Amino acid sequence: MKQRYLIIIGLITLFLAPLVLPTFQITLLNYIGLYALVVLGLVLLTGVGGMTSFGQAAFVGLGAYATAYITTTEQLPEWLSWTAGSPWAGLLVGILLTAVVALFLGAVTLKLSGHYLPLGTIAWGISLYYLFGTMSSMGGHTGISGLPSLNIFGISLDKGEKIYYLIWAILMVAIWITSNLLNSREGRAIRALKGGQLMAESMGINTFRSKMVIFLISAIFAALSGWLYAHTQRFVNPTPFGLQMGIDYLFMALIGGAASVWGALLGAGVLTMLKQWLQDFLPLIMGGSGQYETIVLGLLIIFMMQRAPGGLWLILVKLTPVSWRNQHRIKVDTSAADLPRQALPKKGDLLLEARHVTRRFGGLVANNNMSLQLHAGEVLALIGPNGAGKSTMFNQLSAVDSPSDGEVLFLNQSLSNKTSRQVAQMGMSRTFQHVKLLPTMSALENVALGAHMRGKKGVLNALFHLERDEEQRLLKEAQYQLNRVGLGDHLHTEAGSLSLGQQRILEIARALCSDPCVLLLDEPAAGLRHKEKQALAGLLKKLRAEGLAILLVEHDMDFVMNLVDRIVVMEFGEKIAEGLPEEIQTNPAVLEAYLGGAE
Numbered sequence: 001m002k003q004r005y006l007i008i009i010g011l012i013t014l015f016l017a018p019l020v021l022p023t024f025q026i027t028l029l030n031y032i033g034l035y036a037l038v039v040l041g042l043v044l045l046t047g048v049g050g051m052t053s054f055g056q057a058a059f060v061g062l063g064a065y066a067t068a069y070i071t072t073t074e075q076l077p078e079w080l081s082w083t084a085g086s087p088w089a090g091l092l093v094g095i096l097l098t099a100v101v102a103l104f105l106g107a108v109t110l111k112l113s114g115h116y117l118p119l120g121t122i123a124w125g126i127s128l129y130y131l132f133g134t135m136s137s138m139g140g141h142t143g144i145s146g147l148p149s150l151n152i153f154g155i156s157l158d159k160g161e162k163i164y165y166l167i168w169a170i171l172m173v174a175i176w177i178t179s180n181l182l183n184s185r186e187g188r189a190i191r192a193l194k195g196g197q198l199m200a201e202s203m204g205i206n207t208f209r210s211k212m213v214i215f216l217i218s219a220i221f222a223a224l225s226g227w228l229y230a231h232t233q234r235f236v237n238p239t240p241f242g243l244q245m246g247i248d249y250l251f252m253a254l255i256g257g258a259a260s261v262w263g264a265l266l267g268a269g270v271l272t273m274l275k276q277w278l279q280d281f282l283p284l285i286m287g288g289s290g291q292y293e294t295i296v297l298g299l300l301i302i303f304m305m306q307r308a309p310g311g312l313w314l315i316l317v318k319l320t321p322v323s324w325r326n327q328h329r330i331k332v333d334t335s336a337a338d339l340p341r342q343a344l345p346k347k348g349d350l351l352l353e354a355r356h357v358t359r360r361f362g363g364l365v366a367n368n369n370m371s372l373q374l375h376a377g378e379v380l381a382l383i384g385p386n387g388a389g390k391s392t393m394f395n396q397l398s399a400v401d402s403p404s405d406g407e408v409l410f411l412n413q414s415l416s417n418k419t420s421r422q423v424a425q426m427g428m429s430r431t432f433q434h435v436k437l438l439p440t441m442s443a444l445e446n447v448a449l450g451a452h453m454r455g456k457k458g459v460l461n462a463l464f465h466l467e468r469d470e471e472q473r474l475l476k477e478a479q480y481q482l483n484r485v486g487l488g489d490h491l492h493t494e495a496g497s498l499s500l501g502q503q504r505i506l507e508i509a510r511a512l513c514s515d516p517c518v519l520l521l522d523e524p525a526a527g528l529r530h531k532e533k534q535a536l537a538g539l540l541k542k543l544r545a546e547g548l549a550i551l552l553v554e555h556d557m558d559f560v561m562n563l564v565d566r567i568v569v570m571e572f573g574e575k576i577a578e579g580l581p582e583e584i585q586t587n588p589a590v591l592e593a594y595l596g597g598a599e
C-alpha cells in the first residue's frame, strides 16, 4: 500500500509541476523526461540484458529526423504522400524506420560477444550521425527548422509546459510496460541473458530472440524520444545525436542504476541537474569560461562507479524499510489451472543412446569410442576419476558439444545437428556441475525459467500484462516443483543466498519444471549434507518410479551405490566397465582405476 501512495503522490506532483514552476525549470524537466525514455531502453539493454550500446543517440536521431523531414518537406516523394505532413505519420514512419534499422543492425551485431558489440554500436552511432549531417535533404549540418508543434484533441502543444504532459505521460507508460515485461515469462528469459545464456538455452530459451526483443524495444523508445524532442524544439540538427550523447545516455543509466526501471529516471534527472548546476556554479569559483563541468562530471562519475557500482537507485532501495521491499514478492495463485504434462515413455524404453562417441580436442582424446544407453525408469551413473572425460560425455549427450566421431540419439533422433535448446524442447533437461542460477532472482522465478517452453504468450502480451493467467499457471508449476524437492519454504529467497546444496536442489526443481522425460544431473550430491543427500536420493527414486530416465555424473560413491540401477565407469576417456553397482564394486579394472591396484 505504501508504495502505491508514493506513486500517487509522485504522479500528483508531476501533474502540478508546470502550474507552479518557472518556464526554465519546466524545460529542464522536459529534457529529463526525454532522456529518461532513452535511458529506460538502455536499462533493458545494458542493465538487464548485459549488452552495452553507445549508439542509442543515433536512434533518437532517426526518430527526430523522420518526423522533421515529413512535416517540413513541401514536395514529399510519392510513396510518402499519404503522410500529408502529419507529425503522427512522422511518428509512425520514424518507429518503422528505426525498427527496420535496428533489426538489421541487431542481426549483424548481436551475435558478436565481448567488446565487439560495444565497438559495433560506436560504429553505427558515428555513421548515422554523419549520414544526418551530409544529406542535403536533411539540411546538412545546419539542420531542419520550422517543425510544427503537436496537436492533441485540438490543443496545440506549442509551449514547454504543454508538451511536458505528453512527454511525461509517454515516459510513465514506457516505465509501466517495461516493468510488466520484466515481470513475465519473456522478462525472465531477458533477465537470464546476463550471465546465464548457456543455462537459458538449455531451458529451451531462444537467447538471440530475447536479445533482439530488447534491442528493438530500446531503439523504439529512443526513436519516440527523438520524435518528442523534434516537436519540442521544432528544430533538429545532428549535434544531439552524436557519440558524445550516446556516452551520456550510458552514464545516466549507470548513475541511476542500470538494472532498475526507476533508475533510468533517477539517472537522467541527476545527470541533467548536475550538469546544469555545475555549469552555473563552476565559473563562479574558477572564474572565466571553460568546460570545467565536463572535467568535474567525469571525476564524479569515476568516484560514483567506485563507491556505488549498482547506481543510486540501489542505494535508495537499501534505505527503504524492509517491509516495503517485500511488497515485490510474487504471489502464486494456487487456484490456477495445472499445466498439461507429457505422457512419459513406457518403462524400459530406450530414450538416450551414445554410439561410439569420440571427442578430440586437438591431439587430446577426451572421449574415445564411448557407448551407453539410458532407459525410461532407470538411474544410470557415469563415474570415473578426475579428468576421465565424464563432463565431455555429458556435453555430447546434452548437445552442448558434438562428437568428432560417432553419434548420440535421443528418442531415436540423431542429435548431430541439434542445439541444446532443441534438445530441451524434445524433453531432455539438465543441471550443471558449476551451479548456474540467477543469484538475485527468487528461487520461484529461477525455477519458473524451467517452465519457459510450456508457456506461449509473447512480448506484446507481456508488455500489457495480458498473460496473467498463463503466468499464474507457470508460477504454480514452479511452486509445485519447489515443494516437491523440499524447498517450499524458500520460494521468495534470492537464489544466491541459498546454501550450495540447496542451489543444486533448486537446479533439479528448475529442470523438472520443463516436464522432461530424461534428466541429466552433473554432480547433484556435491556440497550436500548427509540429510540432504538422503532427501535427494529419495526424490530421484520417486522420479524413477514415475518413469523418468536419470543419468548422473557423480563422485560420491555411497550416494551412487545406494541409488542407481547401473553404472558406466570411465578412465582416460574410455569405458572400462559397465554393470550393476555390486559388480562394479568388485570389478578389478575399476579398483585399479580408483585405488591404483586391485586387492
Ligand SMILES: Nc1ncnc2c1ncn2[C@@H]1O[C@H](COP(=O)(O)OP(=O)(O)OP(=O)(O)O)[C@@H](O)[C@H]1O
Residues within 6 Å of the ligand: 361, 364, 365, 366, 384, 385, 386, 387, 388, 389, 390, 391, 392, 393
Ligand atoms: N574444451 C576443451 N578443450 C581442451 N581440452 C578439454 C576441453 N574440455 C575437456 N578437456 C580435457 O578433456 C579431458 C577430460 O575432461 P573432463 O572435464 O571431461 O573430465 P571429467 O571426468 O569430467 O573430470 P572431473 O571429474 O574433474 O570434472 C581433460 O583432460 C580435460 O582437460
